[in-house]
Amino acid sequence: MTKEVILSTSRTLPFIVSMLVLVCSSITLAGPFPASIAAWDATTKAAQRTAGVAVLQQIATAVANGDPSVTIAQGDYRFDDVIGSSYTCHVQFTQIENFTIDFSGSTLWFDDARTAILFNKNTNLTVKNFNIDYDKPVFVQGTISYIASSGSELHMTMDADYDDAYNIIGNGGKWRAVAFDPTTQFMKPQVNGMSVYFYFDNQTAQGDYILSYSGFYGVSLQNSGLEVGDRITIMPRVGDGRALKVENNDGFRMENVNIYASPFVAVAANVNKGHLEFSNVNILRRPDTDRLLAGNADGINCASSAQGPLIEDCTLSYLGDDSINTHVPYQRVVWPESSTQMLITSLGYAKSEVDGGDPVTMNFFDRATMLPLGQRKILSVETVYNYLITPSTTIADLDIDPWYSGPAASLRYDATVTVYRITLDKALTLNDDTIATIEGYLGGGTIIRRCEGIGSLARGFRIQTPDVMIQDCLLKNTMGSGISLGGQPHYWGEGPYVTHAQVINNTFIDTNIGSRPDETGEYASLHIRTGGDYTTSYIQHDITVANNRILDSGGSAIIIRGIDELTLADNVIDNYVRFEEPISSLDSSVAGTGFGIVVDQCRGVTFKNNFLTNPGNDAVGEVFTANIIDGPADQELAASDWYSKGASGSGVTTTEVSDASPLSWLSDKPTVQITDTSSSYGASYGIVYNFPTHSTDDDLCIAFDYKILDVGNNDLQLEAVTYNSSDSPASFLMIYRDDNGTHGLASHTNQAVTMLGYDIDPLRWYRIEMVVKNVTQSSRNYTLFVTDDQNVTTRFDNLPFRNAVSDMASFSIHNNSGGTQTGGFVVDNVRVGTLPVSQTNPIYEYEVGHHTANNFIAYSQQSSALPWLGSVPVVYTDTTSSYGIGAGIGYTFTKHETDDLLSASFDFKIGDSGSNDLSVNASLRSESGTNGNFLKLNDSDGAGGYTLANHINSGTTPLNIPIDPTKWYRVEMLVRDLVTASADTYDLIVTSEYGTVYRVNNLPFRFAISDIKNINIFNNSGNTYTGQVLVDNIHVGNKQISDPLVIDSLTNYADPQTTVDNLAFNPAMTEVKLGGNNWKKQAISYTVTADTWISFKFKSDTLGEIQAIGLEEDDVQTPARFFTLAGSQSWGGTIFDFDNYTHQGWQTYHIPIGQYYTGVMNYIVFVNDDDANQASDSQFRDVIIYDK
Known part of the structure; x- marks a missing residue:
């Protein structure tokens, strides 16, 4: 009998008070502008307009001269002229290449409630260091003074100086409204969504404004949640009133910007390609004012772009809609003219590719269910003007399901619109409302990190695009979900869908506090749901939700429906279902109303270490599950x-x-x-x-x-x-x-x-x-x-x-x-x-060496930018020059004392405290305390930078793996034959956060050890140095965890096997779909030994004749190299031991390939053979070749 004590890292984390605690005392009524600004007269503003003209000329001159940048002197610059006709703005920057505009902290003022600045058709443009505000308030606000006991009338006492908004937003109309708590100034919980009819010329004899209430979903004023004394804002959505528009750019970055007002969306980024980055872009109530609102609609809205944005270190607060919204509008089929020709609503950037002779791939879906209908290439496109929309010229029923966003929003009966006639490479029969997406234009790759979304009338982050990472963020005071992942093939027509998502190390406080559900009929603080019929389509997959803290959720903390491959781990939920939840539109057998966590109709579920405490008065239970396939329910x-x-x-x-x-x-x-x-x-x-x-x-x-x-x-x-x-x-x-x-x-x-x-x-x-x-x-x-x-x-x-x-x-x-x-x-x-629920071999951290008040380890609010593996981010800091050698972070795990493979990995980043001159080492350590290897994480490269190095008694060997101290890196150390080897060695795999992979084999240990029980990451430079290192994602196991194969250079294998070149990839290029008769190879160069395995996931929507995978030395067919997975034909000579595909979505395979053949293999080959049925497909993803 052996005994071992294990401390799990899955615990409630200490909160960083400065991040989470906001002072919410009543705001001193200072008016919509600071006193110094409110005192400006016409002469001052005229001078600012003159200065604004001069600034634009200065920028234009620098661009014309071919300068790389221009720096504007700090000041207040004003713009009153509105340019353009259909789409108007005050200032436009267009067709500028490789240029930076630095406004040096200036404030840019705009006199009209239309778009402030348009950035259009630029290449690699950076703009930074400026503030945005409008000349007058773009909303009104006040205090509710009267609510009628019946009917829709209520009155508002307007705050001082907000009547000046009349001069910029007009007399009034049916406008959105938001209620605020009069004490905290946060958005008030349990108030129904609403509009009000407001007019400046409709007042009582006492001067209060008479409003007429219009509640969403027919809710009456008396049941709205409004009370006399509540604070309220009323705002229009000015049709062309974006603060900043970013459109049609190829490479764009915005940094260090404060937006204090926006008549509609604050930052609208549409139809861009190349990098799209927002760093320290903040939407804020203007300081030294009593403003309740910072923007009348969304904060940052990114639509129709080729790739998703990077949004980091931003605060997006007090908004009339979502804090962040990323989406790509679906292409809606207007009318199928034949089986190979149809009319659709748009092609976006992809039209230019088709016009240039490069076909693009389009995926078609049934609109109601989101079930795939097929994939086709677009061979040609023709613009069709003045197309009349009638019930007999549209396949969709626009009375039942019109859309309200994107190009398809123009589809209304009797409307005349522009549509596009596309020609397909092969026939596709459509019988009902159909929508489509375009490969390469899915908006994938969004990264949101270290951001705060505080005060949102709708959701905090609404993400509808694939390949997304959301980490280290704060979501607070949102009426709807703090984070929502999923497309909307109805109402808005935004999507397409979310795959390969990681929601890691975020904090939710006071989210999901409104009284109405969203268009799916439900809200949760974290809401993940496949659009359409989530019980059948499973188009959303590979989603991880881990290490999050959800506090004070108005309703359910987490609802997840219709996901394939879901990990839900190490989340802490406290005080959930505080308010009565609305009646769900779903059947009670799956709704899960009143539960803290709801997981429904998901496949491949990992559910562990989720802690729920302090249920609210309306909570029914902790966790509700229904229809779990190949997950905990099946294991139970x-x-x-x-x-x-x-x-x-x-x-x-x-x-x-x-x-x-x-x-x-x-x-x-x-x-x-x-x-x-x-x-x-x-x-x-x-x-x-x-x-x-x-x-x-x-x-x-x-x-x-x-x-x-x-x-x-x-x-x-x-x-x-x-x-x-x-x-x-x-x-x-x-x-x-x-x-x-x-x-x-x-x-x-x-x-x-x-x-x-x-x-x-x-x-x-x-x-x-x-x-x-x-x-x-x-x-x-x-x-x-x-x-x-x-x-x-x-x-x-x-x-x-x-x-x-x-x-x-x-x-x-x-x-x-x-x-x-x-x-x-x-x-x-x-x-x-059938599977344990305890931490059977978890890792826990401890302090190594001597620690003081200024030499310490602590939990970090900054987590790794690499995919989540587990554990809690920790930071080790020394700022005193008195740290003793050997101090740092240690991790212990179950002792390894065999010749089996041991994989020990962690993510690290060199911090920015002290001089960053610590000698930071990572060592595998025995139970007796002997450090085996010494991997130096920040060795000097001789040019002021860092590299990895291996340290032994005879010296330090640089490994020529460059380390950027601002980036995260994943280190994986692979140890084999620990007991019997004559000399201990390890293989090293290093992956940067941008995907660059380095591998060095057979690195020697410094000291021989016969077991491994710890990883120590510590200072090895004595007590005269200072610095910092951040560590996350500690993982120990018996399988290599390196990133999957990037499938980016496929060519035909064994010509003429491929007769139809039908391929589709996910944005990360880790997944490929082969359609028709298609044999493809990619160069890899891997020496297969008896210990080599290949792991991957396989899926087929339509059965083929031969569906297989294998490794090959050359381009000549060798059946004995292939593993048949499915298919109607028996390919003689191949290996049939894994011919067991169940035809139910993604299936995971682990094949000991080295037990079947060995040697140097130069290619990996994917096979989808079907001479008869070109609709057949084979899909492969997450391919890893490794030695155990």
């Missing part, structure tokens, strides 16, 4: 409800209670309490759970949480006992045993009761998990994991059964101490499954 055996068993005696009560365990959620089983205060408790009385008979050598995992009560003498001897199908007992674990004054765990056999050295304290919760292996074998034992209420896990191996059994079918928790003892206990979270 259906345990029965509890029932009592044994001789109870008098004075014994067995009841369900609300005293739930604080440990992470495992099951919906009720919490059960048993007490005995009468000294007449019968032996073997307790509670029992049955489950389906388990009679294989697969793992059986039995888990439950329990707490000993402070009743009676607390001297019950409690046991957890497993039974076989004949009700014969097998294993006996004493979970409360008197051991001479203390109580603890014990293993109970016929021969003895053996204390395990683990004390149990009354009134504390503990999780027990018994993992049974090989129940049919003659030697039977189990592994025990015990986790306390501080999430510290202790592991005990090889505990013996008391009696031999060949199956298991139930377990009980009962008293085994006779009738003279008294006491009680509570049981919760009962779960029986």
Whole structure:
């Protein structure tokens, strides 16, 4: 028997107070402008206009001279002329290349409520260091002074000087309105969405403004949530009133910008290509004013761009819609003229490609369900003007489902519009409303990091595009979801869909607090839902939600529906479902109304270590799951409800209670309490759970949480006992045993009761998990994991059964101490499954060496920019020049002492504290404390920069792997043959956050070790140096985790096998779809050994004749190199051991390729063979070749 203590990093994180706590005292009524600005007269403003003209001339001259940049002197510059006709603006910068405009912190003022600046058709333009504001308020605000007891009338006392808005936004109309709490100035919870009819010339005799309320979804004024005394803003959405428009650019960056007002969307970025970056772009209530609003609609809205934006270090606050919205409008089919020719609404940038002779690939979907209809190439495009929309000239029913955004919003009956006639490469029959997306124009690659979305009338971040990372952000005071992931093939017509998303290390506070659902019929603080019929399409996949904190959620904290490959881990949820949720449009069997987490119709689910505490008054339960496929629900055996068993005696009560365990959620089983205060408790009385008979050598995992009560003498001897199908007992674990004054765990056999050295304290919760292996074998034992209420896990191996059994079918928790003892206990979270729920081999961090107040490790609010693997970001800082050698961060894990592969990886970034001259080393360390290898993370490259280096006793060897101190890097160290090798070595794989991969093999250890139990990342430079290092994503296992193959250079294999060149890729180029008769190879150069494996995911929507994968030396067909996965034909000579595709979405394969052939392989080959059916397809993604 071995014992090992493991501390999990999945704990509630300390919050950075400066980030999360906002001072919310009542704002001093200073008016819409600071006093110094409000005092400007006409002469001052005229001078600012003259200066504005001069600034534009200065910029134009610098551009004409071919200068790389221009710097404007700091000042206030004003613009009053509006240029353009259809789309107007005050200032336009166009057709500028490779140029930077630095406004040096100037404020740019605009006299008309239309677009301030348009950046159009520029190449590699950077603009920075300026503020935006308008001459007059672009909204009105005040205090509600009267609400009628019936009808729609209410009155507002307007704040001083906001009547000046009349001179910029006009007399009024039906405008949006937002209510604010009069004390905190935050958006007020539980107020229904609304518009009001407001006119400057409609006032009471006392001067208050008379408003007419129009509630969304027909909600009346009396049920709106508004009260007399509430603060309110009323704002128009000026049709061409963007503060900043960024359109048709090829490479654009904006940095250090403050926007204090916007008549509509603050930053509208449309139809761009190349990089699109926003750094420290803030939308704020103007300081030293009493403004309640910073923007009348969205904050940053990115649409129809070839790739997603980088948005970092931005604060987007108090907005009349989403803080961030990324989307690409669907192309809507207007009319199919034939099977190969149809009219659609738009092609965007892709039209120029087709016009230039380069066909683009279009994916077609049924609009209602989002089920794929096929993929075709667009061979030609023709513009059709003045097309009349009627019921007989459109395939869609526009009475039922019109759209309100993008080019398709113009489709209305009797309207005359411009459409596009496209010709397809092969026939496609359409019978109903159809939409499409264009490969390469999906807006993929959005990165949002270190941003704050505070105060949103709608959602915080609404993301509708693939390949997205959202990390280290704060979402606060949002009426709708804090983050929403999913397209909308209805109403707005925005999308397309979200795949390969990571939502990591974010904090949600006071989100999902409105009283209305969105267009899907529900809201959650984090809402992820596949558009259309989420139960069938599964177009959203590979989504990870981890290390987030969701606090004070108005309704459900997390709702996720229709996702393929979902990871939901290490999230902390506190105070959820604070308000009554609206009745769901979904059936009650799947709705999950009132639950903290809802997961419905998802496949491939990893659900672990999610903590829920403090449910609100309207909460029904913690976690609701429905229709989980190939996930925790399938891994769980259906345990029965509890029932009592044994001789109870008098004075014994067995009841369900609300005293739930604080440990992470495992099951919906009720919490059960048993007490005995009468000294007449019968032996073997307790509670029992049955489950389906388990009679294989697969793992059986039995888990439950329990707490000993402070009743009676607390001297019950409690046991957890497993039974076989004949009700014969097998294993006996004493979970409360008197051991001479203390109580603890014990293993109970016929021969003895053996204390395990683990004390149990009354009134504390503990999780027990018994993992049974090989129940049919003659030697039977189990592994025990015990986790306390501080999430510290202790592991005990090889505990013996008391009696031999060949199956298991139930377990009980009962008293085994006779009738003279008294006491009680509570049981919760009962779960029986085939995979363990405990941290079986987690990693925990600790301090290495001597730490002081100025030399320390701490949790970091900045997480790695690389894909999430697990653990919590930690930062080690030294700023005092007094740090002793060897201080830093350590991580421990289960001891590795075999010749099997050990993969130890972590992400790091050199911080910006001190001089950054610490010698930061990463070492694999033995249990006895010997550091084996020394990998220096910041060796000098001799030119003022850093490189990685390997350090041994004879010196340091630079590895020529450059390290940028502002970027994240993933280090993976691979160790093989640790025990038997004559000299310890490791292979090193380093991946930068931008995807560059470096590999160096056979690096020597500095000191020989025979086991590995720790990773230390520490200072090795003595006490005269200062610096910092950030560490995240610590991961230890027996499989290489390097990034999947980038599939970016496919060519035909074994011509003339390929007869149709039909390919599609995801934006990251890690997924390929082969259509028709298609054989493709890519150069790789990999030496296959007996230990080589290949892992990948495969999917086929339409069966082909041969669907296979293999490695090849050359371009000549060798059947023995290929693994057949599916297909109607038997390709002689190939390997059929993995011909088991189930035709149900993505299926994961792990193939020990080295057991079939070895040698130097120069190509990887993907096969989709089908001479008869060109609609067949084979899809491959996440391909990794590695040695175990």
